[in-house]
Amino acid sequence: MKKNKKIKFWLLGIAAFLIAVVFCLWPTQYYIEAPGEAFQISKYVKSTRKPNPNFYLVTVSERPAVMIDYLTSFLRPGDSRYSKTELMGTSSSTEYNQMQQYYMETSQNNAIYYAAKKAKVPYRQEFLGVYVMEVMKISTFRKKLKVGDVLVSVNDRKFTSSGELIKYVSSLKDKKVKVEVIRGKKHLTFSGKTVKLSGTSRYGIGIQLVDHTKVVTDPAVKIDAGDIGGPSAGLMFTLECYQLFTGKNLSSKKIAGTGTIDSNGKVGMIGGVDKKVIAASRQGMKVFFAPTDQPEGVKKSETNYAEAVRTAKKIHTKMKIVPVDRFEDALNYLEK
Template sequence: MRNKYIIRSFMTAVIILIISSFYTLPYYVSKPGLAKELGPIVQVENGYEEAGSFMLTTVRMGKANIYSYAMAKLNPYHELYEIDEIRRENETVEEYNVRQLHLMSSSKQSAIETAYKKANIPIHYKYHGIFVLNVKPGMPADGKLKAGDRIFKVDGNEFESSDQFIKYIAGKNEGDVIEFTYERQKKINETKIALQMLQETGKPGVGISLVDDKEIEVNPNVTINSEDIGGPSAGFMFSLEIYNQLVEEDYTRGYKIAGTGTINSNGVIGRIGGIEQKIVAADKAGAEIFFAPNESGAQDSNYNAAVKTAKDIGTKMKIVPVDTFDEAIDYLNKLKSK
């Protein structure tokens, strides 16, 4: 009788757990992800090998269910965020995912620019069109264009940048019908959209947010297989790995070096989210050094948060503050090889 009660209680608990995993709450939860070696991810053609490794760090982010919400309340390195802290106003899940993948794409471009400039290697650009980040609800493009579409012709015209596209539209009148030629899931489509006056600009438009879709051309060629990793936070570490493969000197010095931070084309490192979770991930992966954005010494900087987390978890990993790519290279120049 007692065994039946135990089995019944166990089955009830399992059913409740399964149901709770499908019932989502109006929160996102983030937790420590992985620290991945960049050697297999970043490949510079005929690039130099390295004795150690540079590593990107990730967080795992997803919609909270009852179980993950409860775990986040109990685990100091699981964070809860309200939806509007993660997604923009009126931004769908699809648009959020598209924006994250675009941010990753942009970070890769900035990393390539930074590394090749440092190595004094010329960079060229090839323009592909306009990349749709999101479509505003109730505007003319709603239902016709989607986040992720690549517009490469407008009224049969090809442009050199999104600025040229905006100027072309600005020269039209409200009610004018514009024909867009775009690519979606590798298929070419056309659609006609009537312009509407935009309240925020006072100019005609269709209600989309957009950025340039351009490709960097360099020699030697570089490929970055980031797969489904989204966001811009790996940019800085990408730049270190690319540069290390471009030059003969091995800046890893034989160490396992992790880190995080956005980077722009001028080599400036920026703040990221989830630094605490990334410290935990890097420590689990055996990283010996961790580069953290210093934010010019701000009191609430990523670096200070990283130092606190490192102390809390008792890691021997050295936390190094950096504001620029050049600062990181200077530090590695002074690092004694293993």
Template structure:
């Protein structure tokens, strides 16, 4: 019997080896890895995604740009991304900024998008010197500090707090005021919204790293509800993050003023927007430039900060290394972007 078994294995060794290799290939294909892949996303017209109740025909297009991301890839996708000059790989923990989990990270991105829309309205109406209604809605947990014990209590990034121990706390000031008479080690129950759901978490307070204040231990920002006098609507639900802010703002101003800011060109760009019109730095500008180049953009508005030229430096390097066509334009403020567009000669 032993001789027969050995003889059969010798005769079918190639089939057995092929079967093992197929099993290993399938296992490798199905196994997810804790990484995030980055690559060129889209460069899409802003016009169809912003409605103001004012009609405007644009001869060109204002394009907002995105980065394509893919979480938990298999090993073959990771290898391809490592080899490609147009993709990158990062550990999931680094890509999400150390967020508690992917749900927390996605909720944070969704808030960033919503906040970007609110700031776009504020910046646009401020630039046009028109009134706009602003109401405070809560406090976003932007990032938990390393010293914080709130994570153990169930709080996570992207949570929007609007009450403490049953008392309304819709601003950073209200939240801090409620905690000022507490001491380190005390526990409070915070509640609010987590994405589309509600949450409640009991967290232990700490002495904050800077100063003698007592707090929960997170970077925060007040969540605003902005209501414009015009029927402005946004359609960016399929995107995340704040980087379309500048292009949203330009489109709002163009429609409300009845002014074709494109001058017949394809104007791509990126950058966060603050209520005062400051254009903020973003991530992945190299991938956004690749997307803009694919859509034949004539110009690309690049966020620029005199103290941090990282976006501008990477944009210049990307255009040079990949021989991309869009002409780069530095913008630090909304007004600089408007000035550039208004000085363009109409495209023949």
């Protein structure tokens, strides 16, 4: 009898353990965003000239949350929880990752372009079309276009910029249009109509897009960030490229920062700046550039710079938070 009770006790213990393991590893519908790492940009920038090893891009970690990770995330001040819809919208995981790579590519090309322009070295930018990043529900092309398609013409008309394309399509109010896209190695043509875009008086074909360009410079510079996605390293890539083009060494300190960059040198707002400040501080950065960009509807207290300052105070870091609106703000700070 005692032996049976002992066996029963062990079986119940094993069962309880297995139930606990299954519970802890049970998938949730949430993703965890947490402080990532700071990486030397020089590892990703290739040129005939030697890059400066003191500039860093900073990442945010994103991962699907199992139950134990989700519950313990409430004990980690830097962690945030998002549903898949909040993080990815209507995109699948594959489409979301693909979009992040396209944003990164655009960020890199804008960085090389503006750095070359500012350094006054020979450069040429070729507009190859626009990447389709999302097809809206109202679009008549919803079941025709796919994320990753490269739109190269509308009504057999080619363009030199996405702005020119948008302006042309906006002039076609409720009219039939024909678009040509490249999907893989195939050229495909689809027909549909323009639609009025929600919340605006403009018309369009109902897609979100980002430029697909190619930049050629002398000396040549190439950026390959591997699996890192998104546009937020734009400012830091621009600083690194500017150093390579001019031969200047802008800093002997470990410098990190964040912010998108456009072809005019404007530094744009990004997500997860609090997590980037934490990651940069952990790895001993001395300076962190944070965008002051204030898009419509965003309060001054909600800008990246304001949040970065709050986070720096909260974690008691000695890292200096420097506000930047344009590339020149970061450059002037480093050259003073």
